[in-house]
Amino acid sequence: MRQSFEREPSPQRKQFRQVADTMHIPVLEFDPLLLLMYANSAALDLLQLDKSTLEKGVHVDALIAPEQQDLVHDGLKSLKKGADPTSISLRVVVGSGLKVPTQVYTDRIIIDGRLAGYVAYVVDLSRRAAAEEKILSKMEVLELIVDYYSFSGIIIVDEHYRFEYVNDKMCDITGRLRSELLGHDFREFLHPDSVDLVAERYQLRQRGEEVPSMYEFKILRKDGQARDIRMNVGVIKGRDGRMRTVAQLLDITEEKERARLLTESEHRYRSLVETMDSGLSVDNTAGRTVLANDALRRMLGYDSIEDIVGIPITEMLLGWTENDVKTKLDARKLGKIEHYEAQLKHKSGASVPVMVSASPLFGPDNEYLGSMAVFTDVSELKGAEAEVHFLLDLLLHDIGNQLQLILAGGDFLTPDVDSAQIERSRRYILDGANRCLELIQKVRRAEESKEEPLRPVNIAKVIRTEAELVYRQRGVQVDLGDLNDHILVLADQAASQLLWNLLENAVVHNNLDPQNKLVKVRGRVYGDTFMLSVADNGPGLSDSKKAELFDPSRRYGGVGLHLVRRLVEKYGGTVEVTDRVRGKPEHGLKFVIRLQMAEQAS
Numbered sequence: 001m002r003q004s005f006e007r008e009p010s011p012q013r014k015q016f017r018q019v020a021d022t023m024h025i026p027v028l029e030f031d032p033l034l035l036l037m038y039a040n041s042a043a044l045d046l047l048q049l050d051k052s053t054l055e056k057g058v059h060v061d062a063l064i065a066p067e068q069q070d071l072v073h074d075g076l077k078s079l080k081k082g083a084d085p086t087s088i089s090l091r092v093v094v095g096s097g098l099k100v101p102t103q104v105y106t107d108r109i110i111i112d113g114r115l116a117g118y119v120a121y122v123v124d125l126s127r128r129a130a131a132e133e134k135i136l137s138k139m140e141v142l143e144l145i146v147d148y149y150s151f152s153g154i155i156i157v158d159e160h161y162r163f164e165y166v167n168d169k170m171c172d173i174t175g176r177l178r179s180e181l182l183g184h185d186f187r188e189f190l191h192p193d194s195v196d197l198v199a200e201r202y203q204l205r206q207r208g209e210e211v212p213s214m215y216e217f218k219i220l221r222k223d224g225q226a227r228d229i230r231m232n233v234g235v236i237k238g239r240d241g242r243m244r245t246v247a248q249l250l251d252i253t254e255e256k257e258r259a260r261l262l263t264e265s266e267h268r269y270r271s272l273v274e275t276m277d278s279g280l281s282v283d284n285t286a287g288r289t290v291l292a293n294d295a296l297r298r299m300l301g302y303d304s305i306e307d308i309v310g311i312p313i314t315e316m317l318l319g320w321t322e323n324d325v326k327t328k329l330d331a332r333k334l335g336k337i338e339h340y341e342a343q344l345k346h347k348s349g350a351s352v353p354v355m356v357s358a359s360p361l362f363g364p365d366n367e368y369l370g371s372m373a374v375f376t377d378v379s380e381l382k383g384a385e386a387e388v389h390f391l392l393d394l395l396l397h398d399i400g401n402q403l404q405l406i407l408a409g410g411d412f413l414t415p416d417v418d419s420a421q422i423e424r425s426r427r428y429i430l431d432g433a434n435r436c437l438e439l440i441q442k443v444r445r446a447e448e449s450k451e452e453p454l455r456p457v458n459i460a461k462v463i464r465t466e467a468e469l470v471y472r473q474r475g476v477q478v479d480l481g482d483l484n485d486h487i488l489v490l491a492d493q494a495a496s497q498l499l500w501n502l503l504e505n506a507v508v509h510n511n512l513d514p515q516n517k518l519v520k521v522r523g524r525v526y527g528d529t530f531m532l533s534v535a536d537n538g539p540g541l542s543d544s545k546k547a548e549l550f551d552p553s554r555r556y557g558g559v560g561l562h563l564v565r566r567l568v569e570k571y572g573g574t575v576e577v578t579d580r581v582r583g584k585p586e587h588g589l590k591f592v593i594r595l596q597m598a599e600q601a602s
Helices: 011-020 041-047 051-056 066-080 126-136 141-149 168-174 195-206 253-275 294-300 322-333 379-411 419-448 459-474 495-508 543-548 558-570
Strands: 027-030 036-039 086-093 099-111 114-124 153-157 163-166 214-220 226-237 243-251 279-283 289-292 338-345 351-362 368-377 455-458 488-491 519-526 529-536 574-579 589-596
Touching: 011 027, 011 036, 011 099, 011 253, 027 041, 036 041, 041 114, 066 086, 066 099, 066 114, 099 126, 099 253, 153 168, 168 243, 195 214, 195 226, 195 243, 226 253, 279 294, 294 338, 294 351, 294 368, 322 351, 322 368, 351 379, 379 419, 455 459, 459 488, 459 495, 459 519, 459 529, 488 495, 488 589, 495 519, 495 529, 495 558, 495 589, 558 574, 558 589
Parallel strands: none
Antiparallel strands: 027 036, 027 114, 086 099, 099 114, 153 163, 153 243, 214 226, 226 243, 279 289, 279 368, 338 351, 351 368, 455 488, 519 529, 529 589, 574 589
């Protein structure tokens, strides 16, 4: 017994081929170009193919008698166009050149919705040659075809459940000799799960009642193996007045196993697609989405996947034009696989930074079908990248400036300098060093705040404490209005840093003397939200500067406001900057922060 042959391992067909390796009938698989890709041991024995011949490649034409090759090609073309699988009688050419009569059943192999080749099941009829010669001399051609050349089992059952006639294929299906079937009750050979169904329909049919003419059930072979059967059945009344049941039976065990394996494969594929963290889409040749997964739906903010299907790429990717799409489509048609960064358009109008992995899809005839893209959300990566740039800029700019101040103070310390200059130099150096330490401390607190869990915090107490600290250190009285004494919000211990940086910003960037500086704090509860505002009478900012204030890539707001932005985001709140007096930026700034009330947030 030869080992089975497999040209290219196929993960999608692995389970099927494992089953085929155990089958006693020849099983072959051909790719779309009709080259032999797999043959089980029974097929190799029948065809007498050796290893060297297989490695060179075997075309289906080399296995079929020349006069029947056109018949085979026509049948395969029909299958490719969607025709139902069928069986035909073929003369197979074996290694010695001998033509062996066979019955061949052929079907398509579909993987991921595309034609991946063909599978053929071969029944060797050569063992019946001697019997055929004897039969042909005594029987009509029709009887010969029914008895020996039919690909399906043929039976006639009398009115007492007994077999009156079985053909050769029925013996193959049941694994029994004719003598073991003829005269026996057909219920003896049914699987226990099918006895009641088949017997009931037999009785109804005998009484002339309407029952399905085609249905499926199970039988038990002589070796105890269960087989799936599809039967087409009817009744005829003979000249003797007796009602006989005539049926055609087809063993569909392998067909059902293929369907099961295909269903499992499709289920695994769909499970993989739907459980992916990354978004996935498939586009057609016009660049319109024909398939998407739930991760992509979430990225885009749509209510259902159906909302995505049919939209063009230009509505999905921010900034893409028709020319961009054409360039990408031309690259895909040439088989190019690309990885690039892009921005997805969220339904809300926001953008989502993604890494795109795009590849082409081709059909069995190498025709371009479209492309597939996987979108990986890199928002966190981009945020971390911006954070790194901010801290680097902080080191280069803010701390660099303070080091320049320290160096300048040191340059003034010459041997002949007076005491007043020494005092100024000392102040420069200490101020620069203290500012560096302050910046480092703020960065450390910003990093520490990332991991601390949120908890109820009395923000009113924090505001009063930080306002008192501003007065002691900066000499500026903070106007708190009628602020309540107990307001619980979701925050952490870094809330004091948030308030201090807002208050310090209001004081430090105001060039008025401490007696004239205005810092006004107001707080109000609106439902489950606490709105806090911090206003000053400093020089204010233009609208363009306001927009850049919390942008870490621009570093305009410094590390203090960077920490404010980070903490507000962690607390699930929002922060915005407006004019203290609407439409008059020169009258000062107002920071408005919205935080979640702790009582409502649990």
